[in-house]
Amino acid sequence: MKIKITPVLKNEKAQTRNSIIDSHARLWMSACLFAVDIFSVFIAFFISAQIRGFHNLLASIEYKELFFLLVLTLLILFYNRGLYPAVGFHYVEELRHIVSGTTLAYLVLIAFTFLLQTTNIDSRFVLMVAGLLSMGLIALSRYLIRRLLIRWRLWGEPALIIGDLHKGRILLDYFWVNLHVGIRPVEIVSGEQLEAGSANPLSQTQPAGRIKLLTRQLSSMTALVLMNDIGDAHQLAEKYRMLFHRVILIKDQSDNFALTNLQTLDFLNVIGLQVKNDLLSRSSQIAKRIMDILGSLLGIVIFAPLMGLSAILIKLVSPGPVIYSQPRVGKNGVEFHLFKLRTMHHNSAQLFEAALERNAHLKEEWMKYQKLKNDPRITGVGRFLRKYSIDELPQLWNVLIGEMSLVGPRPIMIDQTEIYGEYINHYLLVLPGMTGLWQVSGRSETTFSRRASLDREYIERWSLWLDIYIIFKTFKSVLFEKNAY
16 A cells, blocks of 8 residues: 655745654643743733832732732633643634633632732732733733744644645645644645554554654654545544544635634534534624724724824815715615715716726726725825725724624625625625724735635634634734735
8 A cells, every 4th residue: 555745844844843842842832821921920910010009019928929829820720721732722712711711810819819818909909900911911922922933933733634635735834824823734644545454553564654653753743634524534533543642633615724613512422513603692792782882982082083184184185075975785785874084086986987998907906806906096195094994984983873893794885795696695694894804814905705705704703702803903904914905
């Protein structure tokens, strides 16, 4: 039996790794995360103590005891939630566990000190402020240490991909783009099924033995096994579980390895796969609406001066109204008027039609993206407003009155419902949003069909934590990415 082994560490990926780190990758990643967690908690304690006026924090035995007790509690809770080393966690899932674990740890500590009367009111105030700061600092420090170690090629446990070479190559690219999840594929192995019932399956002359030898050479204890059918799961698990410490079975979706929000449920003799639609939960809908109301009110107050200044600039460079409204398709197909700061010339329709008639490339670009990179309709001020999404700020009013949400599928125009494609029914289930997966996944350079696919993915995976993640990433995209127009 022939087994084909294809190396994938080429060009920029062909970097020498520390074999000791590779052999103990999970321990190394856990240690790095634990170190930044401790540092984050210490900084949170220090800042909260300064706010309260305690300037001798390091000399206080009381705070030293609280700090070490908190670190121990966090270590237990975070480990129990899989946050060490958090392999396979997307930032959204990790954020949820960080907030819940940190909240519980501080509540336990506050309750403990209150019952034993070991601290005063000032100390409990410091603990509450430190708890709020810790959530953000831990999440931020984990993000930064990952990015740093990824750049130094010191993050991720080595893994072997087993399966079809073409699909394996796509999976490899996916994990190399998303190294923050902690999986770093190093080889693709493709071949016929391993011989069952071999007299010595781990002999180096047998395929299984060759894979075992390869795992030792690559310090890989994890296998990513591609399966064509979900019914093959048991057979593949039995085949490879004796060769690897961890076997991760992956079912591709037409060469798309996106998350599907599946959860496994173990009923002893029965294994179930659970699919949840949190958008149908009444409590989730209420929580999302509360976040929309509070967020839109806060945004209107904060950005009112910026919108006022933008309005003045718009009037100076082009005649016409400051606010532009356009009918869009909302939840359940209900039409509403979307508000934006006007960024186009007053005769934009004529300019647009003339440009498409003159230039076939522009017409092709419009059909593909439903946007134009060099749109002749947009004013000079309008380009600046669009680059930083300032023109979208009036939509905070749409959010406040319940026509839109802070996060959701981007509202489509009336004539775009047909080209939206098969996912239009998903779109109509929710309120359109000011931002969404599309905005943080390439923005204007994402094709319209890909935009529809991202909207479907958002709806299927929705959670309040995903909304929070998208909001924070939107600020990063607006400030630092250059592909908005």
